[in-house]
Amino acid sequence: MTETPSLRIDKWLWHARFFKTRSLAAKQVSEGKVRVNATRISKPARPVSAGDVLTFPQANAIRVVRILALGTRRGPAPEARALYEDLSPPEEQPAQKPLVGGGPRPTKKERRRLINSRTESLD
Incomplete structure (x- = not known):
């Protein structure tokens, strides 16, 4: 009987650099935020092996990865990127937030005009 090699999910998530510490990875798993092959899990000791698909939140995105190596x-x-294949859809670039003035930074000439128009309105 040949047993496929496996590794704890919290340890694999840490090895693959998805979480800064192993305890953070274990916490995400314990809170039920990680899915293995579309099944929600809550035990950090759950073994994973090559070919498993993981779904979990990271920052403001949902990551979907296939394990290639342990x-x-x-x-x-x-080296960590070689452990998985990213299946997440490409993230859309968020539109740039407008500055307080509502647009790009004004030129020196535009700033002078703006300052002059403010001082004229006070008179």
Whole structure:
């Protein structure tokens, strides 16, 4: 009987650099915010293996990743990116927030005109 290699989900999420600490990864799992193959899980000790699909929130986005490898350590970012395939839809770039004035920064000439118009209205 050949057993497929597996790793705790909290440890894998930490190895793949989705969370800064293993305890943060375990907390997300414990709160039921992580799904493995579309099934909500709540135990950080749940084993995962290559081919599993994980869905979890990260920052302001929902991440969907397929595990390609388990990894043996928490290495540098390029090594961590090789552990998974990102299945998340590409994020849309949010529209730039308008500045307080409602547009791009005024030029020096426009600022002078604005200041002069304010002082004239006070007279």
